[in-house]
Amino acid sequence: xxxxxxxxxxxxxxxxxxxxxxxxxxxxxxxxxxxxxxxxxxxxxxxxxxxxxxxxxxxxxxxxxxxxxxxxxxxxxxxxxxxxxxxxxxxxxxxxxxxxxxxxxxxxxxxxxxxxxxxxxxxx
Numbered sequence: 001x002x003x004x005x006x007x008x009x010x011x012x013x014x015x016x017x018x019x020x021x022x023x024x025x026x027x028x029x030x031x032x033x034x035x036x037x038x039x040x041x042x043x044x045x046x047x048x049x050x051x052x053x054x055x056x057x058x059x060x061x062x063x064x065x066x067x068x069x070x071x072x073x074x075x076x077x078x079x080x081x082x083x084x085x086x087x088x089x090x091x092x093x094x095x096x097x098x099x100x101x102x103x104x105x106x107x108x109x110x111x112x113x114x115x116x117x118x119x120x121x122x123x124x
Contacts (some may be wrong), residue, residue, distance in 0.1 A: 001026050002024055002025075002026050002029075002042050002112070002113045003026045003051075003085060003113070004022050004023070004024050004096050004097070004114065005025075005112055005115055005116070006020060006023045006096050006115045006116065006118040007023065007057065007093065008020040008021050009118030009120045010096060010119075010121070011028065012086055012121070013054065013123070013124060014087060014088060014122055014124065015085060016086050017082070017083060017084045017085075018086065018120060019080060019082050020080065020081045020083065020096075020120075021078055021080055022034060022036075022078070022080070022115060023077040023078050024077045024078070024079070024083075029077045029079075030053055030054070031053060031056070032052050032053055032099060032113075033050055033052050033097060033100050033102065034050070034051055034079040034097070034098055034100065035047060035049060035070075035095060035097050035100025035101075035111075036048045036050075036070065036074060036094055036095070036096055036097075037094070037095045037096075037097055037100075037108075038092035038094045038120075038124065039092055040093075045095070045108070046105075046106055047092075047105025047106045047107070048060065048064055048068065048081070048094070048104065048105065049068055049069075049070040049081055049098065050100035050105055051064065051070045051071065051072050051079065051102075053059045053071050055071070055074070056097030057102050059105060060105075061105055063089075064083075064090070066085075067083065067085045067086075068082065068083050068084070069082045069083050069084075072109065076120040079096060083120070086120075088123065089122075091120060091121050091122045091123070092119075093118065093119050094119075094120055095114055095115050095117045096110045096114075096115045097115070098110075098112055098113040099112045099113070
């Protein structure tokens, strides 16, 4: 069973940057595609980015394209998401998850494991 723990969230000003990390344990990370989802109160959890198990395929949502980048280091059991040029609408709880689909970022059917989430707040 794969455990995922997010870190790196916090308060950041509009236009600023923050990096999230998803550290895993319990199973081989290279067996899983890993993605980031985000959720705000009252709205459905949406897919933000996904990286294939090998790292060769990545995808990001149109709303964050050109601003967010996903990467992974299987040797360090960690997946990262660098978030630049942050906007207030990026405020959300960000979750990493195992089993994302690069061709359909909102697909959760194959997500087997979730992290507990980390809050990112974009505000002056």
